[in-house]
Amino acid sequence: MTAMTAPDKRDNAPILSVRDLKVHFPIPGKGPFAKDRPLKAVDGVNFDLFPGETLGVVGESGCGKSTLGRAILQLIAPSGGQVAWLGKDIVGIPHRDMQPLRRDLQIIFQDPLASLNPRMTIGEIIAEPLVTHKPELGKDEIKTRVKRMMARVGLLPQMINRYPHEFSGGQCQRIGIARAMILEPKLIVCDEPVSALDVSIQAQIVNLLQELQREFDLSLIFISHDLSIVRHICHRIMVLYLGNVMELADRDSIYAAPRHPYTKALISAVPIPDPEIERNKERIVLTGDLPSPLSPPSGCVFRTRCPFAQEKCATDVPTIDRVSETQEVACHFHDSI
Amino acid sequence: MMNKSEKTALLQSAGATKEIEGRSLWRDARIRLFRNKAAVGSMIILGIITLLAIIAPLLSPYAYDQIDWGYIQEGPNWENGHIFGTDGNGRDLFVRVLYGARVSLAVGLLATAVSLIIGVTYGAIAGYFGGKIDSIMMRFVDVLYSLPFMFFVIMLMVVFGRNIFLIFVALGAVEWLTMARIVRGQTLSLRRREFIEAAHATGVSNFKIIFRHVIPNVLGPVIVYMTLTIPQVILTESFLSFLGLGVQEPLTSWGVLISEGAKVIEASTWMLIYPAVFLALTLFCFNFIGDGLRDALDPKDR
Amino acid sequence: MTTNHILTVENLSTRFQTPDGEVEAVNNVNFHIDPGETLGVVGESGSGKTQIFLSLMGLLAKNGTSTGSVRYKDKEILNLRSRDLNKIRGVSMSMIFQDPMTSLNPFLKISRQMTEVLVEHRGMSEADALKRAIAMLDRVGIPGAAQRVHMYPHEFSGGMRQRVMIAMALLCDPEVLIADEPTTALDVTVQAQILDLLRDLQKDFNTATVMITHDLGVVAGLCDRVMVMYGGRVVETGTVRDIFYDSHHPYTEGLLKSMPRIDRANEDSMFAIPGQPPNLQNLPTGCAYQERCGYVMDRCCVERPLLKGFGDGRASACFREDGQ
Numbered sequence: 001m002t003a004m005t006a007p008d009k010r011d012n013a014p015i016l017s018v019r020d021l022k023v024h025f026p027i028p029g030k031g032p033f034a035k036d037r038p039l040k041a042v043d044g045v046n047f048d049l050f051p052g053e054t055l056g057v058v059g060e061s062g063c064g065k066s067t068l069g070r071a072i073l074q075l076i077a078p079s080g081g082q083v084a085w086l087g088k089d090i091v092g093i094p095h096r097d098m099q100p101l102r103r104d105l106q107i108i109f110q111d112p113l114a115s116l117n118p119r120m121t122i123g124e125i126i127a128e129p130l131v132t133h134k135p136e137l138g139k140d141e142i143k144t145r146v147k148r149m150m151a152r153v154g155l156l157p158q159m160i161n162r163y164p165h166e167f168s169g170g171q172c173q174r175i176g177i178a179r180a181m182i183l184e185p186k187l188i189v190c191d192e193p194v195s196a197l198d199v200s201i202q203a204q205i206v207n208l209l210q211e212l213q214r215e216f217d218l219s220l221i222f223i224s225h226d227l228s229i230v231r232h233i234c235h236r237i238m239v240l241y242l243g244n245v246m247e248l249a250d251r252d253s254i255y256a257a258p259r260h261p262y263t264k265a266l267i268s269a270v271p272i273p274d275p276e277i278e279r280n281k282e283r284i285v286l287t288g289d290l291p292s293p294l295s296p297p298s299g300c301v302f303r304t305r306c307p308f309a310q311e312k313c314a315t316d317v318p319t320i321d322r323v324s325e326t327q328e329v330a331c332h333f334h335d336s337i
Numbered sequence: 338m339m340n341k342s343e344k345t346a347l348l349q350s351a352g353a354t355k356e357i358e359g360r361s362l363w364r365d366a367r368i369r370l371f372r373n374k375a376a377v378g379s380m381i382i383l384g385i386i387t388l389l390a391i392i393a394p395l396l397s398p399y400a401y402d403q404i405d406w407g408y409i410q411e412g413p414n415w416e417n418g419h420i421f422g423t424d425g426n427g428r429d430l431f432v433r434v435l436y437g438a439r440v441s442l443a444v445g446l447l448a449t450a451v452s453l454i455i456g457v458t459y460g461a462i463a464g465y466f467g468g469k470i471d472s473i474m475m476r477f478v479d480v481l482y483s484l485p486f487m488f489f490v491i492m493l494m495v496v497f498g499r500n501i502f503l504i505f506v507a508l509g510a511v512e513w514l515t516m517a518r519i520v521r522g523q524t525l526s527l528r529r530r531e532f533i534e535a536a537h538a539t540g541v542s543n544f545k546i547i548f549r550h551v552i553p554n555v556l557g558p559v560i561v562y563m564t565l566t567i568p569q570v571i572l573t574e575s576f577l578s579f580l581g582l583g584v585q586e587p588l589t590s591w592g593v594l595i596s597e598g599a600k601v602i603e604a605s606t607w608m609l610i611y612p613a614v615f616l617a618l619t620l621f622c623f624n625f626i627g628d629g630l631r632d633a634l635d636p637k638d639r
Numbered sequence: 640m641t642t643n644h645i646l647t648v649e650n651l652s653t654r655f656q657t658p659d660g661e662v663e664a665v666n667n668v669n670f671h672i673d674p675g676e677t678l679g680v681v682g683e684s685g686s687g688k689t690q691i692f693l694s695l696m697g698l699l700a701k702n703g704t705s706t707g708s709v710r711y712k713d714k715e716i717l718n719l720r721s722r723d724l725n726k727i728r729g730v731s732m733s734m735i736f737q738d739p740m741t742s743l744n745p746f747l748k749i750s751r752q753m754t755e756v757l758v759e760h761r762g763m764s765e766a767d768a769l770k771r772a773i774a775m776l777d778r779v780g781i782p783g784a785a786q787r788v789h790m791y792p793h794e795f796s797g798g799m800r801q802r803v804m805i806a807m808a809l810l811c812d813p814e815v816l817i818a819d820e821p822t823t824a825l826d827v828t829v830q831a832q833i834l835d836l837l838r839d840l841q842k843d844f845n846t847a848t849v850m851i852t853h854d855l856g857v858v859a860g861l862c863d864r865v866m867v868m869y870g871g872r873v874v875e876t877g878t879v880r881d882i883f884y885d886s887h888h889p890y891t892e893g894l895l896k897s898m899p900r901i902d903r904a905n906e907d908s909m910f911a912i913p914g915q916p917p918n919l920q921n922l923p924t925g926c927a928y929q930e931r932c933g934y935v936m937d938r939c940c941v942e943r944p945l946l947k948g949f950g951d952g953r954a955s956a957c958f959r960e961d962g963q
């Protein structure tokens with residue numbers, strides 16, 4: 001437990017502060033003269049991230065998790081809000097100024113094979129960030145560093161001349177991690193890094209990420225739809241629904257005492273690999289599907305599926321309330337349910 | 338545990354000495370290509386034709402423009418060395434067919450190379466940047482497409498005279514349009530792939546992303562299209578020659594030879610048949626190689 | 640031999656010819672299913688789970704061949720001509736897949752795709768067939784089924800499509816329903832809905848169900864018996880309680896331990912099975928799990944452990960129990 005309880009770094013300044021971040025995609029209207037409609041993929045997200053901390057981002061497919069991750073790294077231009085990296089807003093700064101910052105910001109993707117260029121050897125793939133940011137290093141030095149990093153992530157260094165298709169999914173994910181780690185960045189956005197892997201391999205990758213985090217004091221944004229993995233690796237967890245934050249709390253609070261109806265439903269829906277517990281547990285089964293993000297419900301976006309929805313929910317957008325030192329909830333009735 | 342530690346020890350000792358060579362996708366494709374009999378046969382035939390064309394002067398006592406007054410428009414004859422016969426000017430047809438091969442193959446290869454360089458760069462840039470840049474660049478291609486290019490080439494020939502260099506440029510300029518469209522389509526779908534995004538996230542410049550990540554991955558369909566462009570260019574050149582706009586006498590190409598042969602088809606069939614056979618054989622070979630490459634480069638289709 | 644098994648599989652092996660050699664995707668698999676029972680099939684990606692059931696449905700890829708015996712009730716159905724197989728396939732035995740879009744025709748209305756089967760196999764009139772289709776869509780929880788039945792597949796959400804697939808699979812009252820990762824592509828909240836639905840349907844229809852999945856949580860909640868696959872072979876079978884509370888095979892044990900759990904605060908690091916899944920094209924001699932097994936002995940590397948029963952339908956393929 002000791003190593004996993006949120007690092008006592010709150011006194012430090014956050015390395016990343018996201019304020020009211022919005023990403024709206026223009027969707028062409030139907031018909032030749034219709035106006036574009038905004039698809040609010042991310043709609044006003046706030047959070048801070050501290051050094052050495054892992055923030056989990058969970059939610060259903062299409063709730064804006066990947067978009068949020070990409071907007072933080074400025075791979076998608078946000079439509080509004082601020083992303084302060086080490087205290088400095090990086091939204092809309094010129095390309096030239098962004099480039100040097102990228103050495104501290106990396107990303108790992110869900111599909112391990114698709115995130116590696118099939119025509120490059122893994123040595124070239126892992127070396128690419130070095131070649132880009134430290135062109136002054138000699139060939140031999142680069143190769144030494146690549147091999148060292150390969151060994152660190154659990155790949156045999158003599159595989160340096162092999163191609164991605166010669167590796168299994170788990171190994172490809174290690175290559176992706178090696179590429180992300182080679183510049184020793186401060187923040188890695190992990191976009192569902194283990195979702196495509198077998199259960200027996202997931203644990204290997206999660207352990208590797210945790211080891212690297214401790215070794216390099218990394219901050220991670222861990223995007224996932226698997227709440228069990230998130231419980232394991234994250235210090236704090238943010239629950240998204242249709243681009244809005246429903247709940248943001250530290251790990252122990254959110255699993256022990258979720259306050260938002262959606263968080264409760266999400267947690268209760270995860271099957272537990274234990275027949276006794278799984279068959280006897282209390283279940284909150286949500287009805288219906290995710291509404292279209294093009295026409296989200298008025299008021300509280302969750303109200304169409306919320307078992308506790310009342311009239312007020314259709315008219316008033318709930319504000320995020322701090323219910324304890326470490327827990328924030330966006331629901332009108334979080335006290336009574 | 339013994340087995341495992343043994344294995345790791347083995348692997349480590351191997352690692353100390355040697356890096357394992359990878360099997361690139363290109364190598365896989367090459368292996369698959371060489372399993373394809375039609376493609377291999379075609380490559381051999383094309384190789385022979387190319388070789389013959391290169392060493393043509395050594396094979397025959399006659400030069401391509403040398404007039405043998407004794408044998409004007411005579412049929413094939415092994416005794417006098419005119420194995421394919423002679424043409425209406427008494428020039429040895431065998432040598433002329435091989436010299437024609439030089440010109441035809443050179444036009445095919447060079448014009449295709451021109452179209453390749455322009456088309457791939459243009460298409461990759463349009464597809465990669467997308468949006469407005471893409472719209473403008475592709476509209477330009479559409480406009481060029483709609484021009485009657487054959488007519489344009491003919492005009493050029495008439496104005497500037499028959500010039501082999503002009504033929505290369507003109508044909509290349511026509512063919513790159515399709516190449517650009519193919520590459521752009523491939524690039525558009527590549528652009529969303531995670532490895533491109535990873536390069537972005539690392540801060541690799543657009544220029545390097547295009548040349549390091551995009552182009553090597555669109556090369557598969559490009560190569561296939563290229564093998565199909567070469568015969569098309571050869572045919573177009575033949576057509577121009579047939580119209581009398583091809584290379585200048587006494588230089589020749591297959592198209593020129595065929596057009597001369599066609600005029601005397603009743604009296605001297607050989608003058609048509611030999612160049613025609615060479616042309617047809619070459620076209621077939623390129624098509625077989627193209628098919629073989631398509632299968633080899635698309636492993637799903639095994 | 641008369642049994643009350645609906646489906647009996649004996650010595651089923653499936654091989655694929657590929658340019659790089661033969662792939663032994665399924666090796667000597669034996670199992671049976673009784674009416675009303677749910678069999679869970681778990682295992683790593685590529686362990687042969689799907690191919691077992693594609694083999695017995697006669698849906699293998701062209702380069703694959705199967706040997707052994709598959710009996711539906713008392714009738715041998717392996718390698719039947721597809722004309723004969725069609726009398727069983729989709730009627731007495733149905734299969735649903737992970738991606739519903741692959742088995743729904745995007746150009747035909749749902750109504751058309753559903754009534755076709757009924758008209759053909761049950762000799763129903765179009766009108767009756769439509770009524771039954773609507774009733775079935777209603778049963779699987781599609782709101783406004785009477786209108787929705789006339790829509791195209793792309794007009795449904797992922798969860799809805801999976802419901803449509805289930806409705807289609809149940810149209811002819813099959814005795815066996817094979818579900819190949821039916822919820823893997825769905826969100827947890829929708830997965831919970833679908834699992835609830837499957838549980839309910841099973842009570843109502845008493846269908847024997849095969850649940851192929853890699854999620855042990857799904858197995859824990861839904862299955863009666865479990866079959867664990869590794870490297871193309873069955874390595875352990877038993878009741879769901881046996882498997883979860885008293886597993887014998889090291890792979891099963893490792894799999895259970897490496898499963899992250901939402902109901903537990905975790906220790907420092909997760910338990911992980913070391914190494915990579917085996918490559919079916921060149922399996923090691925001996926036990927396929929040897930390179931990752933914590934109990935590996937000399938014998939494991941030379942001899943292949945056979946699936947050995949030890950009472951009450953339990954079996955495990957491992958030398959550890961033999962005590963050398």
Ligand SMILES: Nc1ncnc2c1ncn2[C@@H]1O[C@H](COP(=O)(O)OP(=O)(O)OP(=O)(O)O)[C@@H](O)[C@H]1O
Nearest residue numbers: 025039041060061062063064065066067068225293
């Ligand atoms: N480039 C784009 N143009 C238009 N809409 C987009 C674009 N990218 C994403 N969207 C939309 O934005 C919403 C959020 O997408 P996003 O990919 O962030 O979801 P996600 O939470 O990562 O889902 P998943 O779990 O499926 O990965 C979705 O409705 C998606 O359709």
Ligand SMILES: Nc1ncnc2c1ncn2[C@@H]1O[C@H](COP(=O)(O)OP(=O)(O)OP(=O)(O)O)[C@@H](O)[C@H]1O
Nearest residue numbers: 655657662664683684685686687688689690700919
């Ligand atoms: N047409 C084919 N040709 C060659 N090999 C094949 C073919 N189809 C399947 N295989 C191989 O058979 C093995 C078993 O595949 P199968 O689809 O049964 O795996 P699975 O257990 O269902 O895995 P997953 O969880 O990924 O669905 C795999 O290793 C696969 O590579």
Ligand code: SF4
Nearest residue numbers: 300303306313331332
């Ligand atoms: S605000 Fe209303 S609809 Fe939204 S979660 Fe709370 S109770 Fe449910």
Ligand code: SF4
Nearest residue numbers: 926929932939957958
């Ligand atoms: S047979 Fe040996 S290697 Fe295989 S699972 Fe049993 S102990 Fe492990």
Ligand SMILES: [Mg+2]
Nearest residue numbers: 065066067191
């Ligand atoms: Mg995503």
Ligand SMILES: [Mg+2]
Nearest residue numbers: 688689690819
């Ligand atoms: Mg499968």
